[in-house]
Amino acid sequence: MKLTVLAVGRLKERHYVEACQDYANRVRRYLPCDLLEVRSEGELLKRCPPRAERWLLDQRGRELSTEELAAAIGRRMASGSAGIAFLIGGAEGVPEPVRQGAQMVLALSRLTLAHRLARLVLLEQLYRVMTILRGEPYHR
Numbered sequence: 001m002k003l004t005v006l007a008v009g010r011l012k013e014r015h016y017v018e019a020c021q022d023y024a025n026r027v028r029r030y031l032p033c034d035l036l037e038v039r040s041e042g043e044l045l046k047r048c049p050p051r052a053e054r055w056l057l058d059q060r061g062r063e064l065s066t067e068e069l070a071a072a073i074g075r076r077m078a079s080g081s082a083g084i085a086f087l088i089g090g091a092e093g094v095p096e097p098v099r100q101g102a103q104m105v106l107a108l109s110r111l112t113l114a115h116r117l118a119r120l121v122l123l124e125q126l127y128r129v130m131t132i133l134r135g136e137p138y139h140r
Contacts, residue, residue: 008090
């Protein structure tokens, strides 16, 4: 299974770039993980891997605990899923077709997060999920 994080906009601040890269590298110890940046919300579906489930990040989505997220991803891994693409919109949100085509709409928080911060929080949580699924101590 492969994880893909698709985000509208480029990270410019060095500390965000380095932190996201660090967590992406940690996730890659367990699963392939691509970070893709697109210029506009309309490009999200075009760049999404064709067989990947689409999980949209949106503050109005379903809030899961880290353990629930680990269980959901673990089920996809066990079922032989091709992958999950996490879609992060920009300041304008996402077009309705993107929302309607998502298999899951996931909220990292009810708080409104800057998209660059949401990207970092998502990657840290994906790493935490991998350690939970492997029974490693990071999560404690």
